[in-house]
Amino acid sequence: MSAAHHVTGPVLVIGTGLLGASLGLGLSRLGVEVWLSDPSPTAARVAQDIGAGTVLQQGEETVPRLVVVAAPPDVTADVVADALTHYDDAIVLDIASVKGSILRQLRLRCDRGELSEQQLSRYVGAHPMAGREKSGPAAARGELFTAMPWVVCAHATSSARAVRAATDVGIDLGATIVRLSAEEHDAAVALVSHFPQVASSLLASRLMNAPGHALALAGNGLRDTTRIAASDPKLWIQILSHNSGELVKILYGLREDLNRLIGTLEDPHAEGALLDLAELMSEGNAGHARIPGKHGAPPQAFSVVTVIVDDRPGQIAELLTAVGSAGVNIEDLRMEHSSGHDVGMVEISVLPGRSAELMEFLTEREWKVVQ
Ligand SMILES: NC(=O)c1ccc[n+]([C@@H]2O[C@H](COP(=O)([O-])OP(=O)(O)OC[C@H]3O[C@@H](n4cnc5c(N)ncnc54)[C@H](O)[C@@H]3O)[C@@H](O)[C@H]2O)c1
Ligand SMILES: O=C(O)C(=O)C[C@]1(C(=O)O)C=C[C@@H](O)C=C1
Structure with a gap:
């Protein structure tokens, strides 16, 4: 399947565990060319088998436009530095859960002359606030990032092209972009x-x-x-x-x-x-009430069922008719377009006790319900 997207491949994903394979899966489904690399041949093969991309064989070369490092935090700075050196025009981003320590390690390499300022300008840190308590590519999901925050942490000398690329990946995966410094993020x-x-x-x-x-x-x-x-x-x-x-x-x-x-x-x-x-x-109640809904929306008293619809006339009417025939009352309705997407996201608020049956009803009728 090929759909409108901003990211231009080839994309090389280094580290094909839960996050790397999910990202590969999400981009591959949009028709982006994705290559996969992992020191564990099994992790790379499983990622390929689930449709996350094509394994880059040992000795095989590709010229990626974008490298996404999805390796554990301890090795992320090394892998980013290697990628910046090896692929001399590629944008390199990492999606590790911490940002400050990685940036500091990369800056240190610049100070020691091991990395040039030009190379560092092609790096941007990112962090999808989406994951699971499971690890490895077998637990990957292409929709993992849908409607979740995608933090872009540009550093002082990140190029505009690098920031754009880090942002585009999040947009293409259906995430909500948040811009923070590495310190604010941490x-x-x-x-x-x-x-x-x-x-x-x-x-x-x-x-x-x-x-x-x-x-x-x-x-x-x-x-x-x-x-x-x-x-x-x-x-x-x-x-x-x-x-x-x-x-x-x-x-x-x-x-x-x-x-x-x-x-x-x-x-x-x-x-x-x-x-x-x-x-x-009551302090706990007050803190809990401040946790926003998806997309940073205000806290919800209702359950929200999110459905992805094609951005064309008649889709919403069809969806509302389907909800009506499920016998579920719509308490509130919100529609979001991700900029440049051919799809929209409809958030249907229903009474908490009705959301599971509505999701099942719509999924059975092949509506794309975000799980
Ligand atoms: N798990 C989450 O919920 C979550 C959410 C957001 C971000 N992250 C970040 O994403 C990154 C990956 O996490 P994950 O959950 O996918 O872990 P994971 O254990 O599922 O996958 C990590 C993969 O990295 C590979 N790897 C190990 N050393 C490597 C190296 N030197 N070079 C390249 N690959 C290497 C491993 O073989 C493994 O396949 C981490 O930095 C993590 O902080 C995780
Ligand atoms: O939902 C989960 O299982 C998670 O732990 C995801 C979670 C989180 O805390 O929200 C965990 C770590 C990541 O860096 C980002 C997301």
Whole structure:
């Protein structure tokens, strides 16, 4: 299948695990020529088998216009530097979960004369705020990035061409572009990604020696708060250690809150103790209410079913008729066009209890529902 897109291939994806294979899959589906490379021949082959691109065989050469480095954070700066040196006109971007440490390593190479300023100008950092608790290409999904934030971290000397290319990949994958400096990015993800991972892991680690009868009672509360505790330790020790400075600031605050809570619960009948507990719960309510919906939309009281439609007359009417025949009431409707796309995204707000059946109904009728 070939659809309108901004990215011009060939694109070389280096690192064909969950993220690299998902990106290859998303671009290949648009008709972009994608080459795949990974030190693990199995990871590269699996990525090829699922349709993410074509494996670049050892000794085989290609002239990519764009290189996307989707390797673990520890090796990302090395792989980026090699790509900037080896492919002398290609734009190189990385999609690692941390940005500041990688940029600092690349700058150091410039200062030592190992990389030229011209080479560094072809690099831009990016970070799709989309992923899974699973790793490897078998878990890849071409729609992983749809409607998710795609952070572009240009550095002081990134060329306009490089920034454009990093942005275009996100747009073509249906993501929402956010521009931040590497420092702003690292502070933000410490709070909204790295801290939740640590909190989830700490919570789940309490279960290691829990008696079977306690675990047998586990409901959605525990499942919701521990999904990401199943994440890959090899990846996360790198992410956490690369962004430790920002994370530690948040953990100091948590330590204070925990001390306060312990003090309160040690004597729940003390004067003011119940008020303290009420404050803790309502502060949590207030923080939760600030988590935006997809595309940065305000928090939703309804469930949103997102459907991708072709940008042509009659499509919305057909979709609304389909929702009507499912017997589901539309509480709100929002339509988004990604600039330059031939598709639009329709967000249908429905009562939370009706979204699963509507998704199933539409999917069965071959509407493209974003899962
Ligand atoms: N998993 C997520 O949710 C998520 C989300 C956004 C960004 N990221 C970032 O994407 C990158 C890849 O993560 P992933 O989840 O796909 O991990 P993954 O473990 O699924 O895949 C990583 C791949 O990189 C390969 N690799 C290892 N060393 C390499 C090297 N020197 N050169 C090239 N490839 C190498 C591995 O063989 C593996 O196939 C990481 O930097 C991560 O921080 C991950
Ligand atoms: O949804 C998940 O499973 C994720 O952990 C994804 C998540 C996140 O924190 O949102 C994790 C790390 C990445 O760098 C980006 C996205």
